[in-house]
Amino acid sequence: MNRISNEKKHLILPDAEVIYIPEFYSFEKERYYFKVLKTTVKWQQDNIKVFGKIHKQPRLTALYGENNQTYSYSNIEMKPKPFIKVLQEIKNDIENITKHDFTTVLLNLYRDGNDSNGWHADNEKELGKNPVIASLSLGEARWFHFKHRVISNEKYKLLLEPGSLLVMKGRMQHHWLHQIPKTKKVIDERINLTFRKIEIV
Template sequence: MQGLFNEPIDLNLPDSTIRYYPKFLAPEKATEYFNSLKDRVVWQQDNIKVFGKVHAQPRLTALYANNELPYSYSNIKMTPHQFTEELLRLKNKIEDIADCEFTTCLLNLYRDGRDSNGWHADNEKELGKNPIIASISLGAERFFNLKHNTDPELKTKILLEHGSLLLMQGKTQHFWKHQIPKTAKPIGERINLTFRIIE
C-alpha cells in the first residue's frame, strides 16, 4: 500500500502518460542504495559517435537483467549482468506501482554537472511498441527536460529528487524526447536506474 506522501504527480502533458513520485524511497533508504550501487555496480564508459566524431560517453553506464538479452542504443551494444538482490528489491517495489514485470535495468552514473544525457526517446525496437520506462533517481538532484517532437511550444522540465521515481508509459516515447542537460553549477554525483522491458 502506498503512503499518502507517495501519491503521484501527473505531468498532464499531451500525447503522454508521465507520473512522478517524489517520495518513492525514504531519504535514508535512498542514500543506502546510492552508496551501495556506486561501489558494487560494474560501471563502464563507452565511446559514442556524434556528428562523425568519437567521444567518451559523458557518464558511466551499466546493464543488468534477468535474461541475457543485449540492449543497443546510439550504436552501443550492451550485454547485461545478472540482477543483484538490491536491484531485484527495487524492481519488485516499482512493479507494485507500474503493474508490469521489468526484465532489464540500464543504470547511469553522472559524476558531476559536466556529465549529461542528450535529447533522445527510449524508442528502440526491442523495447516494444509503447515502452514503459521506470526511472529512479539517487543522489544529487538534476533537471529532466522534456520537449514535444512536433509542437515547439510544448516543453517542460522537472527537478528529479533523491529517492524519486518517474514513470513514463503509453505513447510518450512516440511524441516526446527527454534529456539530462549539463550544468555549470557545482553538483554531486547522481545515479539513475531506468527499468524497462526488453522483448
C-alpha cells in the same frame, strides 16, 4: 522510516502519460541504495560517435537483466549482467507500485555537472510499441527536460529529486524527447536507474 510512497503526481502532457512520485524512497533508504550501487555496480564508459567523431560517453553506465537480451542505443550494444540482490529489491518495489513487469535496468552514473544525457527517446525496437520506462533517481537532484517532437511550444522541465520515481508510458516515446542537460553548478554524483522490459525481437 524506510517507507515507500505511493503519492503520485500526474503530469498533464499531450500524447503522453507521465507519473512522478517525489518521495518513492525515504531519505535513509535512498542514501543506502546510492552507497551500495556506487560501490557494487560494474560501471563502464563507452565510446559514442557524434557528427562522425568518437567521444567518451559523458557518464558511466551499466546494464543488468534477468535474461540475456542485449540492449542497443546510440550505436552502443550492451550485454546485461545478472541482477544482483539490491537491484532485485528495487525492481520488486517499482513493479509493485507501477503494476508493470520489467526485465532489465540501465543504470547511469552522473559524476558531476559535466555529465549529461542528450536529447533522445527510449524507442528502440527491443522495448516494444509503447514501452513503460520507470526511472529512479538517487543522489544529486538533476533537471529533466522534455520537448514534443512536433508541437514546438510544448516543453517541460522537472527536477528529479533524490529518492523520486518517474514513470513514462503510453505514446510518450513516440511523441517526446527528453534529456539531462549539463550544468555549470558544482554538484555531487547522481545515479539513475531506468527499468524497462526488453522483448525478444
